[in-house]
Amino acid sequence: MSESFQRSAGRKVMSRSSAKELGAVSHLLVDAQQRQIAAVVIGRGKKAQLVEWAQLSGFGPDAVMVVDEGALQPPADDRERAAAEGRLELVGKRALSERGNELGKLDDVTFDADTGALEDLLIGDRRVHAGSLLGSGSYAAVLDESQEPSP
Amino acid sequence: MRLLMTASQIRGLPVVTVQGGEDVAEVRDVIYSPEAGRLVGVTLNKRGFLAGRSREVLPAEAIHAVGQHAVMVLDESSLAAPEDAPDDVAHPAMERNVLGDDVLTEGGASLGKVADLVLLVGSSGEVVGYQIDKAGGGRGYIPLPAQLSVSGVALVVPNITEEFVQDDLVGLGAAVDEFRARLGLP
Missing domain, CATH: 2.30.30.240 (PRC-barrel domain)
Known part of the structure; x- marks a missing residue:
């Protein structure tokens, strides 16, 4: 089933083993090269924790199910710390072509809720296949040159 | 374009x-x-x-x-x-700084002085023209062949450059390919 980053923000995160509520989705961290969701970020700032995609038992329409509470981890490296601080959040990021031209702002991203594979990037009224995504970081999401507007 | x-x-x-x-x-x-x-x-x-x-x-x-x-x-x-x-x-x-250099045609006419470099957007830094302060006053843009002789005080461009002096970057963007074609350049 197709999901979106915007729609899933704020969704509750539950433990499958204890049925306890563990928090709410702050945003999703992507692996741009794999065009895949790497982790779900829960909370923000010092208290933020991450759950790797592989540790989910389901990304459902009403709750994100985590196998157990032990799957929630504090940020482990620079990239995860940047994610915890919200600096890598894809939605709202400027979209830049690999030719160095701005294409607009990334309004939303859709993904397959079963696999975490990214589907489409929504930039203004354009819908761009996620295969065009080359990289993403704190400054921009970089798309391949096929997304360049023709002069 | x-x-x-x-x-x-x-x-x-x-x-x-x-x-x-x-x-x-x-x-x-x-x-x-x-x-x-x-x-x-x-x-x-x-x-x-x-x-x-x-x-x-x-x-x-x-x-x-x-x-x-x-x-x-x-x-x-x-x-x-x-x-x-x-x-x-x-x-x-x-x-090697060309800013301020006199732009002379092979025929010996001065088109003006170099004010800035003009680059191809999306390239890795190809310079295709110069912005010049025209000899008669005002700004202009000229296309360049791929290579040219430079001395540090002046640079020499083909005579036909004079026909290709443009008022703005858009004009130059349209003129670059024709200029190069006329010179038999790729």
Whole structure:
């Protein structure tokens, strides 16, 4: 089933083993090269924790199910710390072509809720296949040159 | 139709990694080789709170593309310490600066003085023209052949350049290909 980053923000995160509520989705961290969701970020700032995609038992329409509470981890490296601080959040990021031209702002991203594979990037009224995504970081999401507007 | 920009528009642009989406530096100045008809690299400033001159430079071979909003590099390893960079990037020769040089046709007419470089947007730093302060006053834009003779005080362009003097970058973008075709250049 197709999901979106915007729609899933704020969704509750539950433990499958204890049925306890563990928090709410702050945003999703992507692996741009794999065009895949790497982790779900829960909370923000010092208290933020991450759950790797592989540790989910389901990304459902009403709750994100985590196998157990032990799957929630504090940020482990620079990239995860940047994610915890919200600096890598894809939605709202400027979209830049690999030719160095701005294409607009990334309004939303859709993904397959079963696999975490990214589907489409929504930039203004354009819908761009996620295969065009080359990289993403704190400054921009970089798309391949096929997304360049023709002069 | 080519999309063009001047070297002054490149100064201050962020240097962004394609694979990381990070702004790793910003352009301080461009280093130009008139003989080669292209940038040989750019010098850098640091970004953010540490703003100030960076020791590192960006050789042209490591530039993925110069765009209107960013200079793109593959990753952070594209930035080089001066000792690892080619000599013309690490120690740019100041006498090679063409700004202020007189633009003379082969026939001996002065078209004006060089005010800025004009680059092809999306290239890795190809210089396709100059902005000039016209001999008769006002700004103009001229296309360039790929290579030309430069002395440090003047540079010599083909006679037909005079027919191609443009009022703005858009005009030059439309004229570059015809100019090169007339000269039998690729």
